[in-house]
Amino acid sequence: MRYISTRGGAPAVDFTEALLAGLAPDGGLYVPESWPQLSHEEIAGFAHQPYAEVAAVILKQFAGGALTDDEASHATEAAYASFAHNAVTPLVQIAPDQWLLELFHGPTLAFKDVAMQLLAQLYDRALAERGRKLTIACATSGDTGGAAVEAFRGSKRVDLVVLFPHGRISEVQRRFMTAAPEENVRCIAVDGTFDDCQAIVKALFADQTFAREVDLSGVNSINWARIVAQSVYYFTSAVALGAPEREISFSVPTGNFGDAFAGYVAQQMGLPIKQILVATNSNDILSRALATQVYEKGEVVHTQSPAMDIQVASNFERFFFERVGRNTSLTVKSFAEFGATGRISLPDQGFHWITDDYPGVSVAEGVTAETMKETLAKTGMLIDPHTAVAVAALRMGDHGPIIALSTAHPAKFPEAVQAATGRHPALPARVGDLFARPERITRLPADIEAVKAFVRAGR
Numbered sequence: 001m002r003y004i005s006t007r008g009g010a011p012a013v014d015f016t017e018a019l020l021a022g023l024a025p026d027g028g029l030y031v032p033e034s035w036p037q038l039s040h041e042e043i044a045g046f047a048h049q050p051y052a053e054v055a056a057v058i059l060k061q062f063a064g065g066a067l068t069d070d071e072a073s074h075a076t077e078a079a080y081a082s083f084a085h086n087a088v089t090p091l092v093q094i095a096p097d098q099w100l101l102e103l104f105h106g107p108t109l110a111f112k113d114v115a116m117q118l119l120a121q122l123y124d125r126a127l128a129e130r131g132r133k134l135t136i137a138c139a140t141s142g143d144t145g146g147a148a149v150e151a152f153r154g155s156k157r158v159d160l161v162v163l164f165p166h167g168r169i170s171e172v173q174r175r176f177m178t179a180a181p182e183e184n185v186r187c188i189a190v191d192g193t194f195d196d197c198q199a200i201v202k203a204l205f206a207d208q209t210f211a212r213e214v215d216l217s218g219v220n221s222i223n224w225a226r227i228v229a230q231s232v233y234y235f236t237s238a239v240a241l242g243a244p245e246r247e248i249s250f251s252v253p254t255g256n257f258g259d260a261f262a263g264y265v266a267q268q269m270g271l272p273i274k275q276i277l278v279a280t281n282s283n284d285i286l287s288r289a290l291a292t293q294v295y296e297k298g299e300v301v302h303t304q305s306p307a308m309d310i311q312v313a314s315n316f317e318r319f320f321f322e323r324v325g326r327n328t329s330l331t332v333k334s335f336a337e338f339g340a341t342g343r344i345s346l347p348d349q350g351f352h353w354i355t356d357d358y359p360g361v362s363v364a365e366g367v368t369a370e371t372m373k374e375t376l377a378k379t380g381m382l383i384d385p386h387t388a389v390a391v392a393a394l395r396m397g398d399h400g401p402i403i404a405l406s407t408a409h410p411a412k413f414p415e416a417v418q419a420a421t422g423r424h425p426a427l428p429a430r431v432g433d434l435f436a437r438p439e440r441i442t443r444l445p446a447d448i449e450a451v452k453a454f455v456r457a458g459r
């Protein structure tokens, strides 16, 4: 299996090269040359397999010759052994025809662990094989950074630098990053928004001299292997509810469009997904784009669901590329225009029908809070504000059987949950002394040169 760039200006690479590079050298995102196809029987067969085995089958489809069957199985077994639930991502019913898919049983209580735990296994193997060492730069709206720290801390082959927006993430999120004592992990609190952090990381990659000097790699949701890891739970959950005989819909709380794109991938591979609800908070660039065919950046506003306080959804470029028939010149032109003006219109050819299959739904803050309260009253369960955005979105329509992705444990956002429900969500015992451990943080301005100097200094 080969990977090409959405911008058409980079040579095709294999799975491992796409993994280690993150972003393609022409500034595009890697996508597979073609979509692997799973038969009806193969998909139905997933119903009887443990999560790690399904993950190994899907990983192999995308890795091609880059991994043996044994290597794929070893990586997925090791990755998902760190999860506190036997089913890895269990389904919980909340109403007739409505389920939550709990993606937060990993070490940092959010769905980012599902991909990051596997990514660390794949990096380790690939770097050991090549005798290489890398610097991973990671911009985070809160959860990716913690998941990356937990996955890579102590690694002998990876230096990890995490950038998060100062004061805009929850204390639990921050401590999952800053309380790691290992020297190979360094955290920067940037005076700015998540979009500023993401722009800095993109600029580090764009400076090819610097990128080569520090051997830069990226594990943001642009990293292709993360999308692969996330497509797995669409299969396991849909199959548990009767797919491929029955069509299932998903409601996906969305920021960078990584999780939603993973659903698209599962669909391309043959999983009968009826609809993917693209649920956003009031940072609604995606829901607006899908409703109006205009993709236009707005101001980032601070919400109860900070992991989705994003106005530039990196993975949207992959979806765009697909929808315009993989037209690289149109993709280059459109995203250059978006970079310059913050606005593009989405061509009719790929997008006029989109609202039927990928409806965009923006959920107001009050509705999110009300949904947390109502879910507690109706099910006895506390849900986190990101999950609540997905649940609120699915309640706005009649979709048949539908699964809301539950992307974080409520204890990761205790203030918002307490304010909405009057209940304090307890941290699971497995996170231990998180609040007692000392933090290590460097505060920097949203300035590329300052970040470069910091990255160089710690190597």
Ligand SMILES: *Cc1c(COP(=O)(O)O)cnc(C)c1O
Binding pocket: 110, 111, 112, 143, 144, 221, 253, 254, 255, 256, 257, 258, 259, 260, 307, 308, 386, 407, 408
């Ligand atoms: C990252 C994150 C999201 C958004 O996922 P994307 O793949 O960026 O769309 C939603 N909820 C939580 C809790 C997250 O950490």
